Amino acid sequence: MSQYILRRLMIAIPSLLGISLVLFVVLALAPGDPFGDLATNPNVPPEVQAALRAKFGLDDPIYLRYLHWLSAMAHGDWGFSFVSRVDVDTLILQRLPTTLYVIGSAQLLALLVAIPVGVFAATRPYSIFDQLANTFAFIGFSLPTFFTGILFILVFSVKLDWLPFVYSEVPGTGIPWLLEMIRQAIMPVMVLGLFQAASLTRFVRSAMLDVIRLDYVTTARAKGLGQTKVIVKHVMRNAMIPVVTLIALQMPAVFGGAIVTEQIFRIPGIGSLLISSILANDTPVVMAVTFVFACLVVLFNLIADVLYGWLDPRISFR
Amino acid sequence: MALLDIRGLKTHFITDAGVLQAVDGVDISINRGETLCVVGESGCGKTVTAMSILKLIAMPPGRIVAGEIVFEGRDLVPLTSNQLDDIRAKEIGFIFQEPMTSLNPVLTIGEQIAESLRRHEAVTKKQALERTIEMLKLVQIPNAEGRVHHYPHQFSGGMRQRVMIAMALACRPKLVIADEPTTALDVTIQAQILDLLQDMKERFGMAVMLITHAMGVVAETAQRVVVMYAGKVVEEAPVDELFGNPGHPYTQGLIRSIPRIDLDAQHKTRLETIAGSVPILINPTPGCRFAPRCRHAMSICAEKEPRLREIAPGHRMACHLGDAS
Numbered sequence: 259m260s261q262y263i264l265r266r267l268m269i270a271i272p273s274l275l276g277i278s279l280v281l282f283v284v285l286a287l288a289p290g291d292p293f294g295d296l297a298t299n300p301n302v303p304p305e306v307q308a309a310l311r312a313k314f315g316l317d318d319p320i321y322l323r324y325l326h327w328l329s330a331m332a333h334g335d336w337g338f339s340f341v342s343r344v345d346v347d348t349l350i351l352q353r354l355p356t357t358l359y360v361i362g363s364a365q366l367l368a369l370l371v372a373i374p375v376g377v378f379a380a381t382r383p384y385s386i387f388d389q390l391a392n393t394f395a396f397i398g399f400s401l402p403t404f405f406t407g408i409l410f411i412l413v414f415s416v417k418l419d420w421l422p423f424v425y426s427e428v429p430g431t432g433i434p435w436l437l438e439m440i441r442q443a444i445m446p447v448m449v450l451g452l453f454q455a456a457s458l459t460r461f462v463r464s465a466m467l468d469v470i471r472l473d474y475v476t477t478a479r480a481k482g483l484g485q486t487k488v489i490v491k492h493v494m495r496n497a498m499i500p501v502v503t504l505i506a507l508q509m510p511a512v513f514g515g516a517i518v519t520e521q522i523f524r525i526p527g528i529g530s531l532l533i534s535s536i537l538a539n540d541t542p543v544v545m546a547v548t549f550v551f552a553c554l555v556v557l558f559n560l561i562a563d564v565l566y567g568w569l570d571p572r573i574s575f576r
Numbered sequence: 577m578a579l580l581d582i583r584g585l586k587t588h589f590i591t592d593a594g595v596l597q598a599v600d601g602v603d604i605s606i607n608r609g610e611t612l613c614v615v616g617e618s619g620c621g622k623t624v625t626a627m628s629i630l631k632l633i634a635m636p637p638g639r640i641v642a643g644e645i646v647f648e649g650r651d652l653v654p655l656t657s658n659q660l661d662d663i664r665a666k667e668i669g670f671i672f673q674e675p676m677t678s679l680n681p682v683l684t685i686g687e688q689i690a691e692s693l694r695r696h697e698a699v700t701k702k703q704a705l706e707r708t709i710e711m712l713k714l715v716q717i718p719n720a721e722g723r724v725h726h727y728p729h730q731f732s733g734g735m736r737q738r739v740m741i742a743m744a745l746a747c748r749p750k751l752v753i754a755d756e757p758t759t760a761l762d763v764t765i766q767a768q769i770l771d772l773l774q775d776m777k778e779r780f781g782m783a784v785m786l787i788t789h790a791m792g793v794v795a796e797t798a799q800r801v802v803v804m805y806a807g808k809v810v811e812e813a814p815v816d817e818l819f820g821n822p823g824h825p826y827t828q829g830l831i832r833s834i835p836r837i838d839l840d841a842q843h844k845t846r847l848e849t850i851a852g853s854v855p856i857l858i859n860p861t862p863g864c865r866f867a868p869r870c871r872h873a874m875s876i877c878a879e880k881e882p883r884l885r886e887i888a889p890g891h892r893m894a895c896h897l898g899d900a901s
Contacts, residue, residue: 473677476632480672481692481743482664485657491691492680499682571727572681 337542357527367451376462398456669744
C-alpha cells in the first residue's frame, strides 16, 4: 500500500513538470509582465528599466526563464509578488486557511444534505419526497453560483439586512469572534454547498438505485435483517464507493468554483488572490496559485484511487 | 398438516402495458422433510411463486392480489415485511440462482453468514464466528477457518453456492427454498451441489422446495413434483408417477425433451422440443393457456379453462384430455 502511494507520487512528478511547463509558456505568451507599469512611468529612466529587466532575467529566452523558475521552486523559493511586496508562499499561506474554511464547510454541508436526501429518495423512488428532492436538485444545479450568490446578497443582506455581504477580517477573539466568522461565512457556504449538494444528491440517488435492485440485496432481505440494516450495511456500503470517488475527484473543481464565489462575496481566499493577481499582471503569484491548483488535482486523484481500493476489496494495489 | 400450504396464490405486476399475471391461482403444499420440485420453462412463474412466500418480490410493481400462504398454520400474506423478518432465514431459508451476484462483494463471507445468526439467535460475535466456521465445514469448504475471512470474489462459482447454502441453513430453517441453485454452474459442480443439498436435508430434516427447469434434476432429487405453466399449476404428482404416467401434454413434452443417451446413439433421433414459447401474461386469453402449443388441442381448450382434478391418488392435472365431465 505505502509502496503503491510512493510509486504514484513518483509518477506524479513528470505530470506536474509538464503542467508547470504549459502554465509557464502560456503565461509568457500573455501580454504584459510585472514591469509593464515601469514602461509607462515617465519618472523611471529607460536605462534603469533595462537594467531592472536584465537583473530579473525578463528578456532571457523562455527556456532559460523556465529553468530559472524551476530551480528556484526546487529550492523552496516560490518567488516574490511585485504587487503585494511579499513572498508568494507567505501570500498563499495567508489566503489558504480562509479558502479551506469556506470550501470545507460548503463541502460538509453538501454531504450532510446530499447523502440522507439521496438515500431516502432512492428507498422510495417516485414518491412525493423523491420528486420534490429531484426537482430541487434540478433547480439547484441549473442555477450557477454567481447568480444564486447575488440573489442571496439581495435577499439576505440588502432587503433583510441579516448577514454581511462582504467578508472581512474580524477583529477580537473568543466567542464573539467565532460567531462573526460563522455569520459571515453562512452565505458563501450556503451558495457553494447547496450547489454541490444538488448534483451530489442526484448522484447518490442513482448510485443507490443501481445497487438496491441487485441480487445480494435480495439475499440480505431474505436473511430478515430489516429495512434499515439492509439499506445501510448492504446498499449504502456499496453505493458509496462511486460517490466517495466522485467527491474526491470533484474537489479540484470545487476549488475552481470557489474562485467565482470568493469573488462575489469578496472572500480573501486563494481564488480571489488568483483573480486579483491576474488583473495586476503579478506573474509569480499567478504561476504559483495555478501550480497549487494543479498539485491539488494530482493529489485528489491519488486520494480517490486509494479510497477506491480501501472501500472495494476486489481492487488490490499493485 | 402440511408445513407450507399455498392456496390460490395470485401475484400480479403492474406494468405500463397492463397487469402482468405472473402467478395466477397457484396451489402448492409441502410436507415436513419432503423434497418438492417445481418445474417449468423460464417465465412460467416459478420464481415469483417462491419469492412471494417471503415477499421478496419488488412491491411495487409486484402485488399479491389473492390467496393464502399458510406456514405452520399461520397465513404469511397479511404480515408486514417487518413481521416476516422473524421468519426469513430463521424458519424459511432461501438459496438463489446466481451465486456470482447473490453475495455482497464488499463483505467477507463470514460476516454475511454470521449476520443472519446474529439477527435470529442470541449469540455473541465469537459464537457466531464459530457457528459460521462449523457451517462452512458442513458444506465442505476446505480450510474453513481461513476462508471465513475471505471475500466472495476469492471463491469459484461452485464454492460460492456452497457459501449460499451455508448461509441459508445457518439458522436451521424448517424449509429451504432453492431457486435454480445449479443453473449457473457447470455440470460436474451441479451434481456436487445437488448431493450436498440432499445431504444437508437428511442431516437437518428440513423440507426442500427445489425450483428448476431441468427434468434430470427432478428425477434425481424430488419426492413430489409440481409442473407449472404460464402462472398456473398444470400437473402435480409423486415423482415416479409423473415420469411413469405423465398426464398433461406439457409434462409429456418436458419429459420427451430430456436427452436420452440410450436412444439417441442407436436411432439418431432429433431431440424433441415444445414448439413456441411461454405466452406473455398480460390479458391472457380465456381457456387453457397451453392450448396454442398443444398437439392435442381441442375446441373446448380455447373456451374453457381446465380445472385441476385428481386422475390417480396424489396425481392431479389440469387438462381437458380424458375429462369425462
